[in-house]
Amino acid sequence: MPEIILSINAGSSSVKISVYKTPQGDSLVPIQLAEATVEGLTAPPAKLKYERGDEKIKGKELDDVNSQEDGFRYILDHLTNDQGLPELNQKEDIHFTCHRVVHGGDYPRSQIIDKETYHHIEELSDLAPLHNAPALTIVRAVADALPHAKNIAYFDSSFHNTLPDYVCTYPIDPEVAKKNKLRKYGFHGISYSFIVNAVSAYLEKPADQLNIIALHLGSGASACCIKDGKSLDTTMGLTPLAGLPGATRSGSIDPSLMFHYTHSAGKPSHASTGKLHITQAEEILNKQSGWKSLTGTTDFGKISASDRREDVLAFDIFVDRILNYVAPYFTKLDGQVDALVFAGGIGEKGSKLRQAVVRGVKCLGFALDEKRNDAAVEDVVTDISSDSARYKTLVVQTDEQLEMARGVLADKDRFVGK
Ligand SMILES: Nc1ncnc2c1ncn2[C@@H]1O[C@H](COP(=O)(O)OP(=O)(O)O)[C@@H](O)[C@H]1O
Numbered sequence: 001m002p003e004i005i006l007s008i009n010a011g012s013s014s015v016k017i018s019v020y021k022t023p024q025g026d027s028l029v030p031i032q033l034a035e036a037t038v039e040g041l042t043a044p045p046a047k048l049k050y051e052r053g054d055e056k057i058k059g060k061e062l063d064d065v066n067s068q069e070d071g072f073r074y075i076l077d078h079l080t081n082d083q084g085l086p087e088l089n090q091k092e093d094i095h096f097t098c099h100r101v102v103h104g105g106d107y108p109r110s111q112i113i114d115k116e117t118y119h120h121i122e123e124l125s126d127l128a129p130l131h132n133a134p135a136l137t138i139v140r141a142v143a144d145a146l147p148h149a150k151n152i153a154y155f156d157s158s159f160h161n162t163l164p165d166y167v168c169t170y171p172i173d174p175e176v177a178k179k180n181k182l183r184k185y186g187f188h189g190i191s192y193s194f195i196v197n198a199v200s201a202y203l204e205k206p207a208d209q210l211n212i213i214a215l216h217l218g219s220g221a222s223a224c225c226i227k228d229g230k231s232l233d234t235t236m237g238l239t240p241l242a243g244l245p246g247a248t249r250s251g252s253i254d255p256s257l258m259f260h261y262t263h264s265a266g267k268p269s270h271a272s273t274g275k276l277h278i279t280q281a282e283e284i285l286n287k288q289s290g291w292k293s294l295t296g297t298t299d300f301g302k303i304s305a306s307d308r309r310e311d312v313l314a315f316d317i318f319v320d321r322i323l324n325y326v327a328p329y330f331t332k333l334d335g336q337v338d339a340l341v342f343a344g345g346i347g348e349k350g351s352k353l354r355q356a357v358v359r360g361v362k363c364l365g366f367a368l369d370e371k372r373n374d375a376a377v378e379d380v381v382t383d384i385s386s387d388s389a390r391y392k393t394l395v396v397q398t399d400e401q402l403e404m405a406r407g408v409l410a411d412k413d414r415f416v417g418k
């Protein structure tokens with residue numbers, strides 16, 4: 001009997017849930033039955049996108065869906081009530097649920113969520129305030145609604161376990177760093193792992209020989225320097241705040257800025273609770289900055305299409321900050337680069353941004369074919385480079401849910417019986 005896997009990706013602005021059934025025989029490729037997304041949580045009203053075979057819903061406005069947990073509950077109802085999805089008529093049909101957990105601390109790989117892992121993830125919530133806490137609300141909702149399902153956490157940080165010491169160590173008092181676990185962790189790793197596998201299949205080159213400069217540009221944005229299929233450097237740090245700006249995040253700034261922004265920066269913010277300890281500084285830099293603060297919208301599609309001064313400035317800032325990493329990563333890879341990859345909502349849909357970024361590294365040998373860049377992306381991997389380009393530029397439609405579901409099939413022995 002095929003088993004049903006529900007793969008849940010709680011992003012900072014969305015919840016994406018894909019439903020798979022396990023394949024017959026030895027195949028390790030899960031079969032997708034449906035995919036539902038509640039997006040726009042930071043730009044209400046939230047909207048539903050749903051695909052099951054030819055059945056498609058897009059842009060359905062949802063009242064009373066204001067959080068990742070609301071989104072999860074809405075989607076679970078939608079899936080169990082969908083007559084065209086007989087494999088999932090009742091909640092009991094679900095065997096495995098995968099949860100994308102952004103901060104996994106030192107966990108090198110996925111974990112069954114039991115009391116101990118749950119508490120550990122909870123402790124890490126302060127280090128990923130936009131992510132771990134909402135993901136845990138969904139873990140609790142699953143435990144409540146689907147008590148028989150096996151909950152497995154996949155961590156965004158695990159992929160970056162290979163960061164060399166000189167990359168992940170901050171030049172601060174080593175004792176304090178060790179005691180408080182202050183180091184660069186890096187995130188978006190489930191997406192980077194998907195990207196490595198997808199590019200490996202596309203270029204027909206083994207994953208452990210691939211060198212990629214990858215840009216995951218969504219509500220949160222990061223870059224990753226991938227050498228021999230492994231993370232060598234990445235822009236996010238102790239928390240997902242470092243590096244590139246995002247929808248509501250400042251990205252890297254002078255750390256002293258906060259002392260000049262507000263003298264109460266270190267005080268608890270109004271979002272601080274018994275479960276989530278967050279200061280005003282973290283609240284401001286994580287939730288009240290980025291595109292939202294500069295332009296009033298978190299939608300980078302709107303920003304890219306506008307010629308308002310504020311939008312043009314936000315667009316130029318993003319291009320500039322991305323370019324601050326592409327050439328350094330190119331040199332870290334000694335110029336041995338298989339591809340520059342764009343992924344995430346903005347990377348996949350933002351042709352104007354891709355054009356501006358690639359123009360900025362033209363002198364290195366990257367160039368786009370305008371027609372290929374402007375065409376809507378349909379395949380998992382699309383080559384948008386011009387024929388004369390020395391290096392490839394690819395768009396990858398990243399799929400964190402699929403990467404997690406594949407993990408369930410690959411690691412089933414580790415999970416069954418636990
Ligand atoms: N046409 C577009 N051009 C550029 N960016 C877009 C476009 N459409 C949507 N986006 C951006 O994609 C982002 C969502 O990316 P996604 O990776 O799905 O987010 P999340 O981080 O929540 O997983 C939105 O913030 C939106 O700004």
Ligand SMILES: CC(=O)OP(=O)(O)O
Nearest residue numbers: 011012187218220240
């Ligand atoms: C880690 C992170 O920032 O994730 P997202 O882009 O989904 O918010």
Ligand SMILES: [Mg+2]
Nearest residue numbers: 011012218219
């Ligand atoms: Mg995302």
